[in-house]
Amino acid sequence: MDIDFILQNISRHIQLDKTETDFFISILQSKKLKRKEFLLKQGDICKTENFIIKGCLRTYTIDENGFEHVVMFGIEDWWVGDLFSFLTQSPSTYYIDAIEESEILQIKKSDLDKLYERVPKFERFFRLILQNAFIAQQQRINQNLSFTAEQRYLDFITKHPNLEQRLSQKQVSAYLGITPVFLSMLRKKLSQK
Amino acid sequence: MDIDFILQNISRHIQLDKTETDFFISILQSKKLKRKEFLLKQGDICKTENFIIKGCLRTYTIDENGFEHVVMFGIEDWWVGDLFSFLTQSPSTYYIDAIEESEILQIKKSDLDKLYERVPKFERFFRLILQNAFIAQQQRINQNLSFTAEQRYLDFITKHPNLEQRLSQKQVSAYLGITPVFLSMLRKKLSQK
DNA sequence: GATAAAAATTAAAGTAGTTTAATAAATCAC
């Protein structure tokens, strides 16, 4: 399994010695996901935090009318999972599946608890990760309140320039909070400018 | 200044000894805000993280058409500030002001950095705070995608039962992402049921 | 406690985005 990738990510935030690194590696479990394979389904308990080494995943809900709403996409170098379900070990409200063939590294809750004890620096690491995630989410909330669908779409493609190609329009529209039909209309309109 | 309130909050997450507590207290600065007084304006650099002891604050933006959009309300026991501006010491995109006469405890960035060094347990503390904030924001994003305005309003008043009374309808509507006019219509409709 | 200013209500017209449905294009499975 490709451990270097996650170690490199971690070294951007904290410095680990050999023993700490070895312990960290020892709790990682590699998993491969085929396209459309589920990592988590509504009602499941989220047992692991998951670092994406390769591929693309989406976290989404299905509403009472059967429509999907994408809470986040995750690509290489990001963490995915349902944090609430993970922390409380209660059933999740989210689905998570792979959009592409993907590879993740998993940490079980009991192992993560051990990790925090044995290597307290990881408190800092995940604090930093969470800070970034919090800021990104806050910006998205603000944009959902302030922007039109067109502005949100334009912001999405400029902020994540290579992501759109990896997604279907249906998935992008479920992230933006509009229908695929309307996204198609927007794209047509924008291409004519 | 009322330190006990924040110490009590902290003790729910981490245990501090006397020296650690004393150091923590030494970096706190108390500030009172009058109604409508600003804690932060767009373009300012957010110099402090702020714990609310008493009162109610709102974090919001003003769009190009002059409309306000509320990213969050903060009441007793919550932290407010623009995390991005705070971390990068760059100009903020948000306004933060007091909806009621309020009292906050402030920590400067340089002091917080010292605190993390001297009392690493605070890495854990803020990680836990951020986890909760992240989960709450993710739920809000999901609801903004999945719910109608009426559903969002009903969820807001059930989730924060005593908050609505402290806010004007204009502020609630700016949080829900609808106009005050439409919120008024919704409330009328719901009261007739 | 009178006056001004801000917030809430109501109604009517307008619009951004949805829904439905039919067609075309792309992807999937064997």
Next chain:
DNA sequence: GTGATTTATTAAACTACTTTAATTTTTATC
């Protein structure tokens, strides 16, 4: 490679929410 399924496009009718504007109610100020 062919048929089946999913995805994207287009157009027309529809609706949740906005805009404007006039009136009433509440709050703030001296």
